Amino acid sequence: MIKKLTSLSIIIIIYACATVQSPTGGEKDQKAPVLYESNPKDQSINFNGKEITLFFNEWMKLDQLQNELIITPREDIKFESELKKQELIITLEEPLKDSTTYTFNFRSALKDITEGNLWENPTIAFSTGPFLDSLYVEGNVTDLKNTAPQKGFLVGLYSNNYDTANLRQGKPTYFTTTDENGHYKMQNIKAGTYKIYTFQDANNNLINDPSSEAFGFHSETVQLYDSIGTIDLNTYNxxxxxxxxxxxxxxxxxFTIQYNKGLKSYNILNPNDSNQYIYANDIEQSKNIKVYKDNFPNLGYQTDSLLLMVTVSDSIGTTRTDSVFVKLRESRITNDSIKIVSKPSNKIISGPQLFKLTFSKPVAHINYDSIQLRIDTIPIFQFTKEQIAITANRKTITLKTRLEQQQIEQEIDSLKELRKTLNIDSIPPSADSKEQSPTDSTETLNKTDNPTDIPSDGRAARSTNTGSTGSTKLKLFIGEGAFVGVEQDSTHATTVEFNFKNAEDYGIIKGEVIAADFPFVVELLDKNYKVIDTLINQAEFTFNYVDPGDYRLRLLKDTNSNTVWDAGNPIALKKAEEYIYFQEVITVKSNWEVIDKNFDFSVDNEVDSGEETEDL
Incomplete structure (x- = not known):
C-alpha cells in the first residue's frame, strides 16, 4: 500500500512540474515586452531576404496581424506569419523592392501572453539598398469643433506624382494612425513632394467615405527634402x-420624395399653378420630403397624376432640380396632429423680443387674435400679422415685440394693488378671456387684413378681470387652434410664463479683437463647445447675462462674410475658414465681470492666450 501511494505521489509531482502555470500572488506584471533581436535589425541596410523574424523577452500573442500591421511605403505585400512562443516569423510571398526603405508598424498586434501588455514603439525600419531614408513627418490631429484629440485616425502621405493622389481616389504611399492623444509620426520617408490627409478609416480600405467618415487635410503640398516643423490637422464631418x-x-x-443625403433647403413648384404654395415636410434627417395630399384635394387616387418641379440643395451648396410625377393612393393611415415642438425661453431681457416657435409640420393658417401677451388672464398685447414672421417651410414662426421691464412691473403692481383693494386672490374671468379662442376668425397667411378690434400698436383693450389661479405673471398665451396645419388640424392651447433676468444673477465677459483686417465672428461656447451666443464684427465685444459656469471663446475668420463656418475642398486643397480658440477656460460667477479676453492680431503679437487651428 505504501509503494502504491509513493508511486502516485511521484506521478503528481511530475505532472505538476510539466504543467505551465501563471505565477500566483505578487504584483501584477505591467512591464511592456522587449524586443531582444530582429532580422533584419532596426535601421539596418542591404536586406535581401524573404523572412523577417522578431524575438522577444517573453511569450507573446498575436491579435489581428493582417489588419494591424502597416507596411510603408504602401504596396500589396502578401505574407504569412507564425508565432512560436517568443519568436514571430513573417514569411513574404515575394521579395521586397530593391533600394527601398520599409517601415513595419505592428500597432496593437503584439502583446505579452500573461497580462496583455503591448509592445511599446512597435516599429522596425530597414532598407533593401545601401542607404536608409531618414525623413519624417509628425503632428497632432484634433476635432475642429471641440479640439478633442482624434484617436485611431489614419494620417497619410500621398505622392504628388499621381493625379489620383487624394483621400477619395488613391491610397497613401506612407501612412500611420494616431495614438490616444491624437499624435502621429511617420518615419523613414523618401524625399519627395506629398499631400497630407487624415480621416477616420472605419472600414480599413484606406479610402475616405465622406458620408460617414470625418476627414481633414493640409492645404499645401509638402516639399519633403529636409526636416520640417510640426503639421497639425483638424477634422470635421x-x-x-x-x-x-x-x-x-x-x-x-x-407622397414622399427621397434623396441620398440630408437637404439644406427645398422648393416645390406646380407648373400648372406657379402661385400655389405646396405644403411639405422634411423628415428622417431631412433626406425625405413628404408632400401632403391636402395640397391637391381634386387629385384622384390611383388614376390621376401631377407633375411637380422639385429643386433641392445640400449643405455643400449643390443644387438640383427634378421632375416628379405625383400619384396618390387611398389609405387609412393618418398623420399626427400639428404640435408646437419648441417654445421660447422663459427668461427674457428688457427690450426687443423675438419669441420663436417651431412646429412638427407646416402652418397653413393663423388665428392672430389667439396669440397674446397677458398678465394673469388680462390681455395687454395682441400680436398682429406684421409682428409675426414665418420661414419658407412654414415650420418656424417668430413673434416680434418690445417689452420694457419697468412698464411690465408697473402693470403687475397695479394688478396686485387691485386684488389687495378688493381683498380677493382672483376675479373669475369673463367670457372674452377664456383660454380657448374662437376659430371663426382664422385668416390665411397670404391675407393682409388685421383684426379690426385691435389698435394699430398691438395693445389690447384693458380688462379688470384676473385669472382664477391667483398668479400674477407675464405670459405668452397661445389659444386653442391658434395655428392650423394643412390637414386642418390645429395646436392645443398653451402658455409660456416669462421672468425678467436679474443682472445680479449673471456675469459679463468682455474682450477685444485687436488689429483684425478680416471679417470675424466671436462665439461664446459652453464647456461642451455648444454655441451660446455670437457677435459679428464687434472689435470690442461684450457677452451680457451669462449664466454662472465655465466657458470658452472662439473666433471665426469669416472670409466670405456669411457669418457661418465654411469647409474647404480637400481635392483642390482649398483651405477651410479658420477657427481660433482662446486657450483659457473662462469661469463666470454671479454679479461678476470678466475682462480683457482678447484676440490680438498685431504684427508683433500672437493671438493672446489663443490657439490657432492648422489646416483642414
Whole structure:
C-alpha cells in the first residue's frame, strides 16, 4: 500500500512540474515586452531576404496581424506569419523592392501572453539598398469643433506624382494612425513632394467615405527634402456625396420624395399653378420630403397624376432640380396632429423680443387674435400679422415685440394693488378671456387684413378681470387652434410664463479683437463647445447675462462674410475658414465681470492666450 501511494505521489509531482502555470500572488506584471533581436535589425541596410523574424523577452500573442500591421511605403505585400512562443516569423510571398526603405508598424498586434501588455514603439525600419531614408513627418490631429484629440485616425502621405493622389481616389504611399492623444509620426520617408490627409478609416480600405467618415487635410503640398516643423490637422464631418434623387412614391395618403443625403433647403413648384404654395415636410434627417395630399384635394387616387418641379440643395451648396410625377393612393393611415415642438425661453431681457416657435409640420393658417401677451388672464398685447414672421417651410414662426421691464412691473403692481383693494386672490374671468379662442376668425397667411378690434400698436383693450389661479405673471398665451396645419388640424392651447433676468444673477465677459483686417465672428461656447451666443464684427465685444459656469471663446475668420463656418475642398486643397480658440477656460460667477479676453492680431503679437487651428 505504501509503494502504491509513493508511486502516485511521484506521478503528481511530475505532472505538476510539466504543467505551465501563471505565477500566483505578487504584483501584477505591467512591464511592456522587449524586443531582444530582429532580422533584419532596426535601421539596418542591404536586406535581401524573404523572412523577417522578431524575438522577444517573453511569450507573446498575436491579435489581428493582417489588419494591424502597416507596411510603408504602401504596396500589396502578401505574407504569412507564425508565432512560436517568443519568436514571430513573417514569411513574404515575394521579395521586397530593391533600394527601398520599409517601415513595419505592428500597432496593437503584439502583446505579452500573461497580462496583455503591448509592445511599446512597435516599429522596425530597414532598407533593401545601401542607404536608409531618414525623413519624417509628425503632428497632432484634433476635432475642429471641440479640439478633442482624434484617436485611431489614419494620417497619410500621398505622392504628388499621381493625379489620383487624394483621400477619395488613391491610397497613401506612407501612412500611420494616431495614438490616444491624437499624435502621429511617420518615419523613414523618401524625399519627395506629398499631400497630407487624415480621416477616420472605419472600414480599413484606406479610402475616405465622406458620408460617414470625418476627414481633414493640409492645404499645401509638402516639399519633403529636409526636416520640417510640426503639421497639425483638424477634422470635421461633411457629407460630400453627390446629391441624388433616390426614389419617389406614395406613402400612406401622402407622397414622399427621397434623396441620398440630408437637404439644406427645398422648393416645390406646380407648373400648372406657379402661385400655389405646396405644403411639405422634411423628415428622417431631412433626406425625405413628404408632400401632403391636402395640397391637391381634386387629385384622384390611383388614376390621376401631377407633375411637380422639385429643386433641392445640400449643405455643400449643390443644387438640383427634378421632375416628379405625383400619384396618390387611398389609405387609412393618418398623420399626427400639428404640435408646437419648441417654445421660447422663459427668461427674457428688457427690450426687443423675438419669441420663436417651431412646429412638427407646416402652418397653413393663423388665428392672430389667439396669440397674446397677458398678465394673469388680462390681455395687454395682441400680436398682429406684421409682428409675426414665418420661414419658407412654414415650420418656424417668430413673434416680434418690445417689452420694457419697468412698464411690465408697473402693470403687475397695479394688478396686485387691485386684488389687495378688493381683498380677493382672483376675479373669475369673463367670457372674452377664456383660454380657448374662437376659430371663426382664422385668416390665411397670404391675407393682409388685421383684426379690426385691435389698435394699430398691438395693445389690447384693458380688462379688470384676473385669472382664477391667483398668479400674477407675464405670459405668452397661445389659444386653442391658434395655428392650423394643412390637414386642418390645429395646436392645443398653451402658455409660456416669462421672468425678467436679474443682472445680479449673471456675469459679463468682455474682450477685444485687436488689429483684425478680416471679417470675424466671436462665439461664446459652453464647456461642451455648444454655441451660446455670437457677435459679428464687434472689435470690442461684450457677452451680457451669462449664466454662472465655465466657458470658452472662439473666433471665426469669416472670409466670405456669411457669418457661418465654411469647409474647404480637400481635392483642390482649398483651405477651410479658420477657427481660433482662446486657450483659457473662462469661469463666470454671479454679479461678476470678466475682462480683457482678447484676440490680438498685431504684427508683433500672437493671438493672446489663443490657439490657432492648422489646416483642414
Amino acid at each position: 461633411r457629407n460630400e456625396d453627390t446629391l441624388k434623387l433616390k426614389k419617389f412614391s406614395p406613402v400612406g395618403k401622402d
